[in-house]
Amino acid sequence: xxxxxxxxxxxxxxxxxxxxxxxxxxxxxxxxxxxxxxxxxxxxxxxxxxxxxxxxxxxxxxxxxxxxxxxxxxxxxxxxxxxxxxxxxxxxxxxxxxxxxxxxxxxxxxxxxxxxxxxxxxxxxxxxxxxxxxxxxxxxxxxxxxxxxxxxxxxxxxxxxxxxxxxxxxxxxxxxxxxxxxxxxxxxxxxxxxxxxxxxxxxxxxxxxxxxxxxxxxxxxxxxxxxxxxxxxxxxxxxxxxxxxxxxxxxxxxxxxxxxxxxxxxxxxxxxxxxxxxxxxxxxxxxxxxxxxxxxxxxxxxxxxxxxxxxxxxxxxxxxxxxxxxxxxxxxxxxxxxxxxxxxxxxxxxxxxxxxxxxxxxxxxxxxxxxxxxxxxxxxxxxxxxxxxxxxxxxxxxxxx
Amino acid sequence: xxxxxxxxxxxxxxxxxxxxxxxxxxxxxxxxxxxxxxxxxxxxxxxxxxxxxxxxxxxxxxxxxxxxxxxxxxxxxxxxxxxxxxxxxxxxxxxxxxxxxxxxxxxxxxxxxxxxxxxxxxxxxxxxxxxxxxxxxxxxxxxxxxxxxxxxxxxxxxxxxxxxxxxxxxxxxxxxxxxxxxxxxxxxxxxxxxxxxxxxxxxxxxxxxxxxxxxxxxxxxxxxxxxxxxxxxxxxxxxxxxxxxxxxxxxxxxxxxxxxxxxxxxxxxxxxxxxxxxxxxxxxxxxxxxxxxxxxxxxxxxxxxxxxxxxxxxxxxxxxxxxxxxxxxxxxxxxxxxxxxxxxxxxxxxxxxxxxxxxxxxxxxxxxxxxxxxxxxxxxxxxxxxxxxxxxxxxxxxxxx
Numbered sequence: 001x002x003x004x005x006x007x008x009x010x011x012x013x014x015x016x017x018x019x020x021x022x023x024x025x026x027x028x029x030x031x032x033x034x035x036x037x038x039x040x041x042x043x044x045x046x047x048x049x050x051x052x053x054x055x056x057x058x059x060x061x062x063x064x065x066x067x068x069x070x071x072x073x074x075x076x077x078x079x080x081x082x083x084x085x086x087x088x089x090x091x092x093x094x095x096x097x098x099x100x101x102x103x104x105x106x107x108x109x110x111x112x113x114x115x116x117x118x119x120x121x122x123x124x125x126x127x128x129x130x131x132x133x134x135x136x137x138x139x140x141x142x143x144x145x146x147x148x149x150x151x152x153x154x155x156x157x158x159x160x161x162x163x164x165x166x167x168x169x170x171x172x173x174x175x176x177x178x179x180x181x182x183x184x185x186x187x188x189x190x191x192x193x194x195x196x197x198x199x200x201x202x203x204x205x206x207x208x209x210x211x212x213x214x215x216x217x218x219x220x221x222x223x224x225x226x227x228x229x230x231x232x233x234x235x236x237x238x239x240x241x242x243x244x245x246x247x248x249x250x251x252x253x254x255x256x257x258x259x260x261x262x263x264x265x266x267x268x269x270x271x272x273x274x275x276x277x278x279x280x281x282x283x284x285x286x287x288x289x290x291x292x293x294x295x296x297x298x299x300x301x302x303x304x305x306x307x308x309x310x311x312x313x314x315x316x317x318x319x320x321x322x323x324x325x326x327x328x329x330x331x332x333x334x335x336x337x338x339x340x341x342x343x344x345x346x347x348x349x350x351x352x353x354x355x356x357x358x359x360x361x362x363x364x365x366x367x368x369x370x371x372x373x374x375x376x377x378x379x380x381x382x383x384x385x386x387x388x389x390x391x392x393x394x395x396x397x398x399x400x401x
Numbered sequence: 402x403x404x405x406x407x408x409x410x411x412x413x414x415x416x417x418x419x420x421x422x423x424x425x426x427x428x429x430x431x432x433x434x435x436x437x438x439x440x441x442x443x444x445x446x447x448x449x450x451x452x453x454x455x456x457x458x459x460x461x462x463x464x465x466x467x468x469x470x471x472x473x474x475x476x477x478x479x480x481x482x483x484x485x486x487x488x489x490x491x492x493x494x495x496x497x498x499x500x501x502x503x504x505x506x507x508x509x510x511x512x513x514x515x516x517x518x519x520x521x522x523x524x525x526x527x528x529x530x531x532x533x534x535x536x537x538x539x540x541x542x543x544x545x546x547x548x549x550x551x552x553x554x555x556x557x558x559x560x561x562x563x564x565x566x567x568x569x570x571x572x573x574x575x576x577x578x579x580x581x582x583x584x585x586x587x588x589x590x591x592x593x594x595x596x597x598x599x600x601x602x603x604x605x606x607x608x609x610x611x612x613x614x615x616x617x618x619x620x621x622x623x624x625x626x627x628x629x630x631x632x633x634x635x636x637x638x639x640x641x642x643x644x645x646x647x648x649x650x651x652x653x654x655x656x657x658x659x660x661x662x663x664x665x666x667x668x669x670x671x672x673x674x675x676x677x678x679x680x681x682x683x684x685x686x687x688x689x690x691x692x693x694x695x696x697x698x699x700x701x702x703x704x705x706x707x708x709x710x711x712x713x714x715x716x717x718x719x720x721x722x723x724x725x726x727x728x729x730x731x732x733x734x735x736x737x738x739x740x741x742x743x744x745x746x747x748x749x750x751x752x753x754x755x756x757x758x759x760x761x762x763x764x765x766x767x768x769x770x771x772x773x774x775x776x777x778x779x780x781x782x783x784x785x786x787x788x789x790x791x792x793x794x795x796x797x798x799x800x801x802x
Contacts (some may be wrong), residue, residue: 015456022457049476055416056423056480057487064486067494068479071472075450078469079457085465086458093468098543119543142499142520 002034002124002165006134006156010172011229012076013043022083024230025129029089034124034165038134038156039080041072062107066136066146070096073133073152081131091129094119096144099130101137101155103145109286110137110145112154117162132159150210157213161220173208174228175237176201178253178401183392187401190252192238197252198224200344200378214239250345250354251399254392257340260382261310262291262371266331268302275302277326281319287312291340291373291380305371307382310336338370339388342380343395355379361398367391403435403525403566407535407557411573412630413477414444423484425631426530430490435525435566439535439557440481442473463508467537467547471497474534474553482532492530495520497545500531502538502556504546510687511538511546513555518563533560551611558614562621574609575629576638577602579654579802584793588802591653593639598653599625601745601779615640651746651755652800655793658741661783662711663692663772665734669703676703678727682720688713692741692774692781706772708783711737739771740789743781744796756780762799768792 005025012018029035049068053060077093084091100116123130134152139145147154153169160167176198179187193201195218199211208226217224217239227236268274275294282289291307308316313334320327343358358379362369367390369381383391395401406426413419430436450469454461478494485492501517524531535553540546548555554570561568577599580588594602596619600612609627618625618640628637669675676695683690692708709717714735721728744759759780763770768791770782784792796802 015453019457052416052476053480053483056420056484059487060483061486064479064482064494067496068476068483071475074472074475075453075469078465079454081465082454082461082469083457085462086460093465095468095545144496 002036002163003032004036004038004156004160004163004165004167006038006152006167006169007040007229008152008169008171009040009043009046011170012039012080015079017229018042018076018079019083019087020230022080022087025084026087026089029129033127034163036120036124036130036132036159036163036165037080038132038152038159039073039076040134040152041069042076042079045072045075063143066107066110066144069146070133070136070144073135077131077133084129084131089129090127091131092123093131093133094123095133096136096155097138099132099159101158103137103139103147105139105141105143105145106286107143108146109148110139110151112137112147112158115158115162117159120159120163150213153209153213154216157216157220157222157224160222161216166223166225167217168225168227169209169213170227170229170231171208172228174231174235175226176208176239176253179392179396180254180256183256183389184254184396184401187396190237192240193252194346195224195239195241196377197344197346198239200342200375201253201255251343251401252345253343253401254395254399255342255344256388256392257342258385259310260307260338260340261313262305262307262335262338262382263316264303264305264333264335266297266301266303266333267299268304268330270296270300270302274326275304278304278330281323281326282316285315285319287315287319291371291382293371293373307340307371335370337385338382339385340380340382341388341391341395342378343399344378346377357398358395361394362391365390365394367394403437403564404433405437405439405557405561405564405566405568407439407553407568407570408441408630409553409570409572410441410444410447412571413440413481416480418630419443419477419480420484420488421631423481423488426485427488427490430530434528435564437521437525437531437533437560437564437566438481439533439553439560440474440477441535441553442470443477443480446473446476464544467508467511467545470547471534471537471545474536478532478534485530485532490530491528492532493524494532494534495524496534497537497556498539500533500560502559504538504540504548506540506542506544506546507687508544509547510549511540511552513538513548513559516559516563518560521560521564551614554610554614555617558617558621558623558625561623562617567624567626568618569626569628570610570614571628571630572609573629575632575636576627577609577640577654580793580797581655581657584657584790585655585797585802588797591638593641594653595747596625596640596642597778598745598747599640601743601776602654602656652744652802653746654744655796655800655802656743656745657789657793658743659786660711661708661739661741662714663706663708663736663739663783664717665704665706665736667698667702667704667732667734668700669705669731671697671701671703675727676705679705679731682724682727683717686716686720688716688720692772692783694772694774708741708772736771738786739783740786741781741783742789742792742796743779744800745779747778758799759796762795763792766791766795768795 081091081093102113103110120130134155175189177187181187199214224239289306295303367387372381482492482494503514504511535556576590578588582588600615625640690707696704768788773782
């Protein structure tokens with residue numbers, strides 16, 4: 001057995017932090033045989049590279065952005081390997097392609113198809129600490145790809161899954177909270193949370209870890225632990241199977257997703273082909289849809305609405321341009337300046353009245369809600385962004401978070 | 402037919418310069434079908450990365466340095482491809498491994514074994530400008546290697562050789578001079594120079610282009626042209642076969658190599674095995690030797706001396722540590738603060754008296770010379786570095802350069 005440690009951007013933002021982490025890992029190596037470390041790019045280096053690129057062209061080709069951005073992690077792995085060796089433990093750095101990460105060729109949003117761990121295993125056998133570049137892989141065309149937001153977490157979990165190791169994600173927050181402590185000061189830290197709840201929380205914008213990683217961890221039963229970089233052992237949050245947990249309240253936490261845009265399509269022809277075509281077009285562009293709803297209007301046409309990340313509005317407009325025939329008959333509305341609020345809890349399924357309590361609480365406090373969608377363990381609604389602080393606070397109080 | 406253009410560090414040091422070069426290449430593309438561009442890292446980025454690494458450890462593992470430094474060119478290729486596309490021409494970036502550069506695994510001093518141009522050719526067929534990362538490749542172990550000093554020139558020439566294209570090297574000087582103009586103001590620019598002379602000039606520190614590249618160009622008969630970035634067409638220096646040239650004077654130019662160290666080994670046992678062993682040990686560490694000489698002392702032991710780059714002194718000391726048995730009986734002396742001066746000319750072979758004129762000129766001007774070595778077309782000697790300006794000036798005058 002062994003462990004995959006993952007260190008994110010702010011926890012390795014400076015040379016001093018890299019050195020501290022190297023010392024810490026050297027210390028762990030005394031009791032742990034097999035250690036793989038997955039790292040992101042240092043702090044703001046990704047933003048700086050994008051800034052350079054934007055000076056050259058308004059139109060940034062995604063393939064080239066991947067080639068550019070993947071240098072960030074490549075620098076971190078080399079520096080961390082140098083620091084580890086400087087601290088007396090043997091280490092070797094591997095880029096995404098060297099570590100065997102095979103991805104789809106959807107640039108800037110690559111998906112891991114497989115990880116060939118042959119090389120990682122051979123270096124572990126040599127008693128080396130293997131330092132792997134997260135967030136990146138190589139496509140079947142031989143092109144460098146990046147995995148999109150939160151990709152380094154997914155890299156770490158995927159490696160842990162293939163190696164059969166546990167996975168520890170180190171970041172700049174000290175665990176998972178019932179509510180984002182920046183939004184609600186008296187929020188409590190959770191010692192443990194189920195995979196399901198974490199997935200909802202993550203997909204709903206909890207920010208600490210992305211859904212894909214939790215999903216992957218659940219699927220391959222990888223034990224996950226999230227904690228502050230260099231914090232005391234056990235002070236973070238364990239993510240585990242639902243049946244290890246006791247539920248005593250319906251809501252575990254509230255997540256907030258900023259930068260949401262709602263797309264409302266009116267006058268969509270009421271046949272399966274047209275609707276399917278719309279979703280096909282949008283998903284081909286790798287736009288993530290959420291809060292999908294569909295109704296029938298007075299003319300028996302469909303009204304379809306869904307939320308997307310507001311960063312994707314431009315890509316959605318491209319879709320429309322490229323499929324004029326289809327969109328010419330559809331009235332499109334794009335709503336911005338809204339956020340999504342989600343309440344998550346495995347206890348929700350067995351607890352009627354949660355939804356009603358949510359809506360009453362918001363209404364009593366004059367917070368209008370725009371769209372609503374629910375799952376077995378979550379309730380989401382969009383609200384105007386200026387109501388964010390108030391809504392979080394009244395809901396957290398109502399559910400005693 | 403086509404062309405490989407190479408742009409070096411200072412000529413692509415800023416975003417503005419990258420954009421200017423992109424515009425220039427877009428203009429060339431109107432009349433030139435097949436264009437490959439080889440680039441180095443931007444300006445001082447390599448130095449900055451080394452500075453970061455040195456904060457982490459005194460001992461920099463060469464493999465990790467290669468992984469670290471190769472990100473420099475990877476950033477430039479992505480940025481230049483973005484700039485080219487922004488200027489309306491289709492382009493694609495390729496890292497060393499994507500462009501098919503197979504190297505030895507001697508890190509930081511890799512040697513190109515072969516270039517698999519399949520992928521480059523396929524993109525050229527698609528009418529794309531192919532932007533290739535110079536200075537880097539991949540070893541048979543799957544490790545990223547860098548080619549050492551001047552490696553980007555070698556990358557460009559190797560690609561040109563395999564593609565059967567001509568090669569144009571763009572830099573911050575406007576061609577090859579008889580003497581470095583910084584050392585001797587009235588030095589003349591050469592319109593053309595032979596491969597042989599250029600090789601001697603290069604290996605002797607002319608600085609503009611490294612010997613390996615010229616050697617490769619000669620071997621595969623690649624037409625070479627060296628000029629200032631964005632200069633008027635034809636204003637640089639053509640490097641071509643000797644027999645195209647007319648020689649009218651014995652000396653074509655003077656080269657100066659700074660940072661030379663002389664190693665003097667006294668008391669080396671006079672048998673072939675011992676001497677061979679010394680050279681074997683040193684070359685295994687990839688130290689370049691030059692000005693090798695060997696004499697027999699009064700005790701019938703050997704005195705062996707050679708010059709190395711003063712950056713390699715540390716590695717040489719490692720050699721000694723690792724081979725104590727051998728070096729225990731040898732008295733080693735390391736001379737620093739010296740430079741090497743070389744006079745080069747294909748006319749030299751047929752012109753006796755050149756060496757004598759060199760030594761007389763130096764002696765008449767009170768410049769003591771320490772070691773001397775000669776080849777068919779060059780005379781080199783080491784002098785104390787404080788005599789550099791005087792020596793260059795009196796020799797340039799004596800030979801009317």
